[in-house]
Amino acid sequence: MNIALIQPDVPHSPDEDLLGRYPPVGLAWLAGNIPEHTAEIIDLRTEPLPKKSWDLVGISCHTVSLEKAARVAEHLRTVGDDPIIVTGGHHTLPQELLEFSDYVVRGEGERTFRELVTCLEHKKPCTSVLGVLSHESCAPHRPPADLRSLNPPDYTTLSLSHYNPNQGILVTSRGCPYHCLFCVSPFGHTWRGRTPSQVGREALYLLERGAPMLHIMDDLFTYHRERVLSICSLFKELGCTWDLPNGTRADSVDAQMVSIMAEAGCIRILFGIESGVQHVLDSIGKQMTIGQTRRAVSMSKEAGIEVEGLFMVGNPGDTPDTIRKTVDFAKDLDIKGHFSLATPYPGTAFWQWVKVHGSFLEVPYRDFEQVPVFETPSFSARERVDLLEWASRECR
Numbered sequence: 001m002n003i004a005l006i007q008p009d010v011p012h013s014p015d016e017d018l019l020g021r022y023p024p025v026g027l028a029w030l031a032g033n034i035p036e037h038t039a040e041i042i043d044l045r046t047e048p049l050p051k052k053s054w055d056l057v058g059i060s061c062h063t064v065s066l067e068k069a070a071r072v073a074e075h076l077r078t079v080g081d082d083p084i085i086v087t088g089g090h091h092t093l094p095q096e097l098l099e100f101s102d103y104v105v106r107g108e109g110e111r112t113f114r115e116l117v118t119c120l121e122h123k124k125p126c127t128s129v130l131g132v133l134s135h136e137s138c139a140p141h142r143p144p145a146d147l148r149s150l151n152p153p154d155y156t157t158l159s160l161s162h163y164n165p166n167q168g169i170l171v172t173s174r175g176c177p178y179h180c181l182f183c184v185s186p187f188g189h190t191w192r193g194r195t196p197s198q199v200g201r202e203a204l205y206l207l208e209r210g211a212p213m214l215h216i217m218d219d220l221f222t223y224h225r226e227r228v229l230s231i232c233s234l235f236k237e238l239g240c241t242w243d244l245p246n247g248t249r250a251d252s253v254d255a256q257m258v259s260i261m262a263e264a265g266c267i268r269i270l271f272g273i274e275s276g277v278q279h280v281l282d283s284i285g286k287q288m289t290i291g292q293t294r295r296a297v298s299m300s301k302e303a304g305i306e307v308e309g310l311f312m313v314g315n316p317g318d319t320p321d322t323i324r325k326t327v328d329f330a331k332d333l334d335i336k337g338h339f340s341l342a343t344p345y346p347g348t349a350f351w352q353w354v355k356v357h358g359s360f361l362e363v364p365y366r367d368f369e370q371v372p373v374f375e376t377p378s379f380s381a382r383e384r385v386d387l388l389e390w391a392s393r394e395c396r
């Protein structure tokens with residue numbers, strides 16, 4: 001089958017401030033796991049949609065890009081050869097994706113997409129393909145994949161130079177066993193790691209393609225200590241530098257681990273600190289203490305690693321006062337802080353929390369993360385915006 005995988009254009013995201021624009025990694029994983037087909041990846045953030053036709057088009061959909069994704073689908077149906085349209089991605093309401101597609105791949109896409117494509121190619125019914133939602137049926141969810149059995153992402157149809165300096169994006173594990181209220185947990189709660197040799201091979205490939213350094217984008221890279229140490233010994237052999245811009249948990253590192261990471265080229269760790277106030281951490285189910293964060297930051301700095309913090313404004317338990325205390329905490333730790341708005345996504349536990357404790361504002365999906373989506377009696381939308389700007393300035 002002649003397949004295109006499309007990354008729609010997206011509004012500027014806070015992630016881009018932190019990381020720059022990085023390649024559509026999820027689509028590269030899909031492309032790598034349909035070895036019977038050649039899939040062209042088209043990133044509409046960096047190039048226009050070519051005038052071509054395809055049998056099947058897969059469109060990646062995040063909540064903020066949903067509108068653009070729908071427009072791409074509409075365009076393909078009206079001016080193209082009416083390809084089969086398959087959507088998937090991190091949007092939390094698959095039914096909304098079905099409004100402009102033929103099939104929705106729910107959850108982790110690689111195996112589901114491959115089986116779906118095989119069925120469609122042989123004109124077989126797709127109703128029994130786990131994870132697929134269609135206009136006719138909704139198959140049960142597919143259990144999480146063993147990452148060791150998946151092929152690596154295929155970047156061959158992407159010009160990685162478009163993404164300089166962030167073409168060295170590497171995913172070594174997926175999933176996180178914790179349940180922080182605000183987190184959409186896109187890869188679920190079962191942590192799964194690739195083998196160190198798989199990680200080493202992909203690292204070498206990215207470095208040979210010109211990546212100046214590697215950015216590990218796992219949900220929780222430091223979860224499995226022995227695996228981290230084995231990966232570090234491979235990174236040391238490669239002589240590369242790398243960082244953890246997606247954040248990791250402060251309670252998942254120890255002094256020896258961070259020192260080995262530093263020797264292996266780790267130059268920056270971002271910790272998902274969220275708040276400097278214990279009762280806010282407890283309200284969001286972070287299962288971590290302020291003391292653990294202090295220790296992790298100090299150990300990492302002592303090992304010679306630059307430390308930055310990911311913080312949030314407006315989580316359950318937050319008030320203007322807790323944000324001021326969080327800024328004091330970041331200053332006391334003497335780290336740069338990246339602040340973002342706590343954003344509930346439809347259908348999540350956080351969304352349910354807002355229904356009970358706050359009120360939603362009328363915000364289109366495209367503006368999610370950029371402006372407050374809700375407010376509470378003790379923390380207005382105006383205060384959220386003002387304190388986000390102030391905290392970001394204070395902790396630069």
Ligand code: SF4
Nearest residue numbers: 176178179180183219
């Ligand atoms: S620890 Fe991080 S990845 Fe895990 S649930 Fe919490 S925010 Fe999400």
